[in-house]
Amino acid sequence: MKRQISNAFAPPASQTSLLRGKRLPNNYFIDMDDLTNGIREEPIKMLRQYRAVSEVANIDLSVVEDMIEGLQVLDFDWTYLYVNNAVVRQIKKTREELLGHTLIEIFPDVENTNVFSALKKCMEERTFLHFENEFTYSDGTVSWFELSIQPAPQGILILSVDITDRKKAEAEIKKLNEELELKVEERTALLTELNKELESFSYSVSHDLRAPLRVINGYLTILEGNQDARLDESIKTFLKRIRNNVEKMDALIHALLAFAKLGRKEVRKIKVNMKMLAENIAQDFKAMNPHKAEILIGNLDEASADAMLIKQVFINLLSNAIKYSTYSEAPRVEIDSYKKDGTIVYSFRDNGVGFDMTYADKLFGIFQRMHPEGQFEGTGVGLAIVQRIINKHGGKVWAEGKPGEGAVFYFSLPE
Template identity: 40%
Template sequence: MTTPNQKDRRRSNTGPSLRQRADAAYKAKEPAEKNAPEATPSPEAARMIIRELRVHQIELELQAGELRRSEQELNEAQRLSRIGSWWFDTATNEVHLTAELFRMLGLDPASAPPPFSEHHRLFTPESWQRLSAAISRAQVLGVPYELELEMVRADGPQGWMLVRGEQVRDARGLVTGLRGIAQDITGRKQAEKALRRSEERYRELVNNLEAGVVIHAPDTSIITNNPRAMALLGLNEGQMSGRQAIDPNWKFLHDDHTPFLPHEFPVNRIVAEKRALRDMVLGIIRPGSGNVAWVSVNGVPVFDQRGELSEVIISFVDITGRKQADDRLRENEERFRVFFEDSPDAYLILEIKDYGKISACNKATEAMLRGSRAQILGMAIADVSPRRQPDGKLSSEAAANRIHDTITRGRNNFEWMHKRLDGEEFWAHVTISIITIRGRLVLLASWRDITDRKQAEQEITRLNAELEHRVLERTAELEAANKELEAFSYTVSHDLRAPLRAIDGFSRIALDRPDTELSNAARQALHSVRDGAQQMGRLIDDLLAFSHMSRQVVRKRRVSPGTLVRECLETLRPETTGRRVEISTGELPGCEADEALLKLVWMNLLSNALKYTRPRDPAQIEIGCRNDGEQVYFVRDNGVGFNMAYADKLFGVFQRLHRAEDFEGTGVGLATAQRIIHRHGGRIWAEAEVDQGATFFFTLEPRKTS
């Protein structure tokens, strides 16, 4: 708010001069003076002088007022602009400061300005050092200065001032002092400091970000970046700066590991599209190692005031771990998809809530049902089954029961008659289990078309029936053959002996005649006839026993071989008369066998041992059992042994390894023993050497397969 007077005053510089204004003021103030007596010499002259003096006085008063106002205005201006001024008289060392400067320095404007010698107290030592150097240079060399100085104020917080100073010279060009201004820049300094702090904070923040940040110029060259960006890109500062996105050394991969084309690079896309880019997955092939770092990229274009693109800010975070996990998950998904989708079995997901409606299925399901997924999904089990199952139950009810069972037991499998969409029915083997998909319980069903198997089963049933029939036929044939065999052996038993008896008997009767009637040769011949007949009788007996034994049923029970051996040796005692025979019997553990048959085995082996040790004195026979993971009984002798080359003939019927004149026998004993052992499921074998004795081993149990 300004008054018109004030306006006038402001115009005073360009208005009438002080002399004119003083003159006008004298006339207005002193009208009475016109009548005042004029002094001598001439009253007119005196009046003139007085008037002149009064005008001059008024002029001085006006001048003083003007000066005061001017000074006030200067002060006001300095206060408002926070600029003070000063001058320094070199001759007197006096310092003049304006009121604003007093305020700035925290001094009382009413007090005397501090002498120059005290000025160092007004500033921090560093500032004072700069100031005093500048003052010296200004005084001596005339170099003006401008310094920002930190004040040490008596009354409070530190502040900053901007000081300008220059030489002052008098009319003769001599340096009389320095003068200048000082401006309080505390506010600016604080703002600068705050800005610097803020910038530092920002830089600190950017430099410590987990995200890599790169700022590109519109030509895509890199303006700046943070260390994380270098680390992620695998480049150093030199390699980074100025690099452009078209640089062929950039090697990036898409999410699916296919390479990026240059125009797909994030910065190029932002430059081209002028819009932000969000969450782009990108693989960085690190130069050198070739390792891939996966990042998620965000980018924004920055426009200047004219709307021109000025920068592109790209940030990216390392998602390698997540990406690898994602890839693994995806691989698993892929694997599962292949497993689910390409499985030859039909897989379906049935919704429990929707009473078993099909919510997912695979290719095999489509093939099995001969329909498309669009048709199948949403169908209920009853829709893909005949109305009734072969057992007569309604498919819908039976299916509900099956689902209920599955929910109760967690798993279920059964055979089910399904119906293809074209109406054809087929047997399926169904496996259902409860699984959880994202917290939701559903049924996973797999169907295997078992039509072929069912047919095969029918075929097997048919073949079994046929086989059974054939077995019956064969059994009948076998029975007939057995009967024939029995009739045969009966005939042998009964009819073949009679002629032998006649041969032997009549030879004997002939031999009973007095000596004179038969020559010695004839007698010898008749003896041979009798021997032959008797031998044949034994053969027939053994053969019949052998065939009889083969037809006999094996009745196993607990048997003590030790007892059997003692009984056999007792029976064979006549064989040992007149001989030295040393028999040692070891531990013979019990076994499961047909007692009578097993005794026959021991009998054959022991009588053989006694027979073939006849040339030995003493004969040594060892009977025992060793355990080779199974019980192996054995009979060892020191008899004549045999050549192992013929071992395979040992157990054949009528096979003999010794001449009848050396050792009598029919060759049926070992064959009988072998047949008995085989009928028990065991094995019999021998180890021998000519003249070194023989050992016969046998087992009674089938060999355990392990």
């Protein structure tokens, strides 16, 4: 049965709001004692119950009627005592359908919902609750509301904010993120598979190419060693060129094999004394490849790395520095390290021919050469191997240089 409702809950029609249709300022709070028992008092006296009253002292209570947030009051029997315009819009019911009727009459299945359990807890225990709730209308449409429930002398007060648009945006963002993550996973899996196929192909091709080279080399040895063969000087010159190119091809295939094997090699990190490693490699270079370069090794920081792989990095960078310093009057290579942003950075500085920074991005590509092949020997794979090893360690490689003024090659490792 519909109950008789006092006009105490309706703001005076003669009063006009200075903030009609606008939100109450942040942190305002309504004292329900005053709202439900004293609403007939003078508006200014009532508004003093709001926080930050200095900002709204000239606003009458009709602002509650037209504020964006829904405001409703239920008594201890779950009867609607008051609803503002926002609640009418949110619930999609008229005032006549709500006031004087119980919540259970309006929503017959509400007692079986989580939101009713929350309302009941607040009603019985006189506690404050704040949560988000999904509401399904009779036509099947869904809206989301942010609810703030607090005890009132007559029962409970509910403030509701429609957050449907925000929830839709969050759901869309979540969906896009999930789709993006799925695409990243798919692309990663595809790239991993392609890399495996490429490594397998490179290994197979490189291995198979060495067989015919050995045959060619064998025939060259027979021809050159045959004393009965009458070979004029031009033929001997051609044979020598063939052998030189066979040796270059063999070196290139060997480098390609080494590059392909890196993809299969597992990184086994240990504590590496980088200074000792650099000193041993420098001594080996002196013994096996006599050169006139002065090698200066600083107090290098220790690192956690795969000893064999990082040794290859040092060999490649040191040989690279020595090679490109060959034509300097006093070749010099400086190896040093420093710490930066949680990483250890190692540098190999030379005073050689340097390079144009315009082409710096090509330095670490496989088979990339910055200088004519006849000027400096090499396969064009050494720096590509360096980059792959450092990448497997979770580090980075880069270089700086200037034509005629030398170069500095850097690599970083996690500290």
